[in-house]
Amino acid sequence: MTAVELTIREGAGVITIDNPPVNALRAGMAEDIHACLAAAEDDPAIRAVVLIGAGRTFIAGADIRAFEKPESLLGILPLLGRLESCPKPVVAAIHGTALGGGLEVAMACHYRVASADAQVGQAEINLGLIPGAEGTQRLPRLAGVARALEMCVSGAPLPAAEALAAGILDEIVAGDLLSGAVRYALEKASAGGPWPKASSRDERLGTPEENEPLFANAREQAARTRRHQTAPHRAIEAVRAATTLPYREGCRRERVLFEECLAGPQSQAMIHAFLAERAATKVPAIYGAQPWPVDSVAIVGAGTMGGGIAMAFANAGIPVRLKDSTSAALDRGMSTVRKNYQNSVRKGRFTAEVMESRLALIQPQLTYDGFDSVGLIIEAVFENLALKKQIFAELDALAAPACLLATNSSTLDIDAMAAATSRPHMVAGMHFFSPANVMRLLEIVRGRDTAPEVLATAQAVARKLKKVGVVVGNCPGFVGNRMFALYLREAQFLVEEGATPWQVDQVLHDWGMAMGIFAIDDMAGIDVAWRVKQEQKHLETPGTRTPLVLDQLYAMGRLGQKTGLGWHRYDENRKASPDPEIEALIERTARAAGIERRTIGPEEIIERCIYAMVNEGARILQEGRASRAGDIDIIYLTGYGFPTYRGGPMWYADSVGLPAVHQRITEFQARHGALWTPAPLLAHLASKGGTFAALDRMPRPE
Numbered sequence: 001m002t003a004v005e006l007t008i009r010e011g012a013g014v015i016t017i018d019n020p021p022v023n024a025l026r027a028g029m030a031e032d033i034h035a036c037l038a039a040a041e042d043d044p045a046i047r048a049v050v051l052i053g054a055g056r057t058f059i060a061g062a063d064i065r066a067f068e069k070p071e072s073l074l075g076i077l078p079l080l081g082r083l084e085s086c087p088k089p090v091v092a093a094i095h096g097t098a099l100g101g102g103l104e105v106a107m108a109c110h111y112r113v114a115s116a117d118a119q120v121g122q123a124e125i126n127l128g129l130i131p132g133a134e135g136t137q138r139l140p141r142l143a144g145v146a147r148a149l150e151m152c153v154s155g156a157p158l159p160a161a162e163a164l165a166a167g168i169l170d171e172i173v174a175g176d177l178l179s180g181a182v183r184y185a186l187e188k189a190s191a192g193g194p195w196p197k198a199s200s201r202d203e204r205l206g207t208p209e210e211n212e213p214l215f216a217n218a219r220e221q222a223a224r225t226r227r228h229q230t231a232p233h234r235a236i237e238a239v240r241a242a243t244t245l246p247y248r249e250g251c252r253r254e255r256v257l258f259e260e261c262l263a264g265p266q267s268q269a270m271i272h273a274f275l276a277e278r279a280a281t282k283v284p285a286i287y288g289a290q291p292w293p294v295d296s297v298a299i300v301g302a303g304t305m306g307g308g309i310a311m312a313f314a315n316a317g318i319p320v321r322l323k324d325s326t327s328a329a330l331d332r333g334m335s336t337v338r339k340n341y342q343n344s345v346r347k348g349r350f351t352a353e354v355m356e357s358r359l360a361l362i363q364p365q366l367t368y369d370g371f372d373s374v375g376l377i378i379e380a381v382f383e384n385l386a387l388k389k390q391i392f393a394e395l396d397a398l399a400a401p402a403c404l405l406a407t408n409s410s411t412l413d414i415d416a417m418a419a420a421t422s423r424p425h426m427v428a429g430m431h432f433f434s435p436a437n438v439m440r441l442l443e444i445v446r447g448r449d450t451a452p453e454v455l456a457t458a459q460a461v462a463r464k465l466k467k468v469g470v471v472v473g474n475c476p477g478f479v480g481n482r483m484f485a486l487y488l489r490e491a492q493f494l495v496e497e498g499a500t501p502w503q504v505d506q507v508l509h510d511w512g513m514a515m516g517i518f519a520i521d522d523m524a525g526i527d528v529a530w531r532v533k534q535e536q537k538h539l540e541t542p543g544t545r546t547p548l549v550l551d552q553l554y555a556m557g558r559l560g561q562k563t564g565l566g567w568h569r570y571d572e573n574r575k576a577s578p579d580p581e582i583e584a585l586i587e588r589t590a591r592a593a594g595i596e597r598r599t600i601g602p603e604e605i606i607e608r609c610i611y612a613m614v615n616e617g618a619r620i621l622q623e624g625r626a627s628r629a630g631d632i633d634i635i636y637l638t639g640y641g642f643p644t645y646r647g648g649p650m651w652y653a654d655s656v657g658l659p660a661v662h663q664r665i666t667e668f669q670a671r672h673g674a675l676w677t678p679a680p681l682l683a684h685l686a687s688k689g690g691t692f693a694a695l696d697r698m699p700r701p702e
């Protein structure tokens with residue numbers, strides 16, 4: 001099957017790329033374009049050439065899987081030179097998105113025209129890479145150094161109008177893109193050559209005096225927005241090469257830098273994250289199950305989560321009924337929603353009119369009015385099983401037969417809630433993360449009786465909300481919080497043994513975590529952690545070690561950010577600082593309990609925190625509560641601020657080497673006891689030289 005075809009239209013050769021769904025550049029495609037171009041050059045009936053994508057987009061980038069065999073994409077390099085040196089004018093006609101290799105091909109054409117809703121960008125940075133097909137050399141020549149730096153470091157796409165103003169596009173076509181592009185190409189052919197080549201332009205490359213501050217600024221931006229990532233710095237260096245070296249030498253420099261990125265662990269982790277996110281939405285258990293459309297929803301509980309979830313739906317244009325039990329709670333919830341929207345308006349994210357239209361979609365109420373006509377109800381009341389069971393019984397009595405009854409519980413038993421209804425197959429967890437209107441993760445919890453159609457509907461809702469829905473099994477804390485509980489427990493043990501909360505958080509943050517674990521606990525509220533602990537007391541094994549300080553914080557009213565004191569101290573702007581009082585309290589408590597105190601270094605902090613998660617992740621996998629190690633990684637990358645360039649906890653363990661991880665866990669077991677018993681799956685993989693990633697690639701029964 002050939003994905004590239006040459007046809008003739010009104011004297012123009014039209015090269016159409018047809019590789020659904022997004023015309024990704026895959027092995028052999030550059031060669032096919034090359035062949036069509038050669039045929040167009042030879043055909044006397046053709047005066048100009050148009051390169052266009054079939055379907056919904058221009059070339060949206062390279063096929064990510066091709067990066068596993070990068071040599072398969074090398075054909076793009078000779079194509080670029082051939083496009084530029086074509087004796088007939090070549091016009092790229094862009095609709096949808098021209099990203100990465102797509103934009104690089106377009107920039108090698110003499111001209112670029114686009115539909116008004118098109119976007120262009122160099123998105124490689126999101127995969128830990130830099131443009132590798134001369135993008136860092138042509139883009140500054142077309143758009144100037146500042147714009148090229150901004151695009152290569154942020155990876156953000158540029159809308160057509162801005163790309164036109166920046167000099168990347170030559171014209172925006174109103175109406176049919178292909179007709180406009182053919183007209184444009186034939187006009188250029190009639191006007192006569194030579195046709196402009198981006199590679200030989202240097203009028204926008206600036207002077208060293210102008211450029212040095214731009215590079216310094218870009219480095220500073222990269223350090224802030226892509227902390228610890230190496231690709232942005234290589235992208236900056238490549239753009240710098242465009243300003244200091246002749247074109248060909250600049251390209252060679254770009255190639256070296258690109259290959260360094262490709263060979264490095266960060267791009268491998270980020271490519272894994274990209275593929276794992278796509279895989280997470282494909283759930284074998286629900287293949288073929290049809291979701292039902294959800295056009296309106298209702299939420300019970302207008303607190304932190306209920307309000308945030310309501311905003312997530314309103315932002316997607318879906319009307320929401322938001323119920324609470326008292327008007328004080330409802331008013332508080334709605335005023336928080338309004339305040340959050342006002343903040344966004346103040347920051348220029350959207351206009352006051354947009355805010356009003358979103359607010360108008362949220363209907364606050366104290367009754368169950370209208371709950372019988374929605375396709376989805378989400379319960380978000382306090383984390384208390386008895387209360388939740390009561391709410392589910394009430395919902396069962398009034399919801400439509402085809403209504404998904406979901407709970408936003410973070411830890412509790414879905415089956416117990418389902419059992420309070422007459423339709424357990426319609427019940428599932430839909431676990432949003434705080435702030436629910438921002439965080440991308442949605443854990444979709446499958447109960448014992450949850451129907452495949454219910455899971456498919458929850459997945460479809462996640463997509464509508466632009467979230468990543470990951471289906472997980474029902475167990476205390478599901479996947480994310482089950483691992484998080486052990487992470488938090490280990491961090492508390494570390495401070496009892498001699499580290500400080502501030503030190504632990506600094507080490508974790510320096511390692512790449514978006515926030516330290518104690519800072520997260522303070523943000524969520526010590527009372528929340530305490531309440532979860534009460535609900536799970538029955539799961540504790542008598543005689544095993546439990547952390548000692550959390551209960552004291554709760555009793556002292558040190559509830560975290562909201563009270564200005566928790567594991568850290570907070571000023572009126574909620575800026576954290578270390579608190580000597582808590583350090584003294586921890587030390588007193590630990591000594592009274594006879595815990596030996598010592599100096600604890602960063603390496604041990606990382607190993608104990610991260611391996612505690614990995615070990616539990618292996619148990620979760622073995623129990624089948626997560627379908628793939630990649631799902632666990634996605635949960636941690638999108639819901640818990642795990643650094644993307646480390647690929648998630650399970651990928652990270654693979655990258656360290658499972659034998660080494662297993663060895664450390666065994667040492668911790670010898671020192672700290674049974675809580676560190678290695679998970680059987682981890683022990684098995686370590687002994688066989690396996691990896692979690694390889695396990696994901698194995699065929700599964702289902």
Ligand code: NAD
Pocket residue numbers: 300301302303304305306323324325326329330333380381382383384387391408409410411431432433434524528
């Ligand atoms: P919250 O205390 O902020 O809000 C709970 C709301 O439920 C309150 O407004 C309360 O008035 C209302 N409520 C209580 N009983 C009710 C009833 N019978 N009918 C209607 N409304 C009632 O709590 P939250 O932080 O929003 O948590 C809600 C749920 O979400 C919990 O199950 C929690 O575990 C889960 N969750 C919380 C977070 C988080 O970070 N806060 C994250 C994920 C999930």
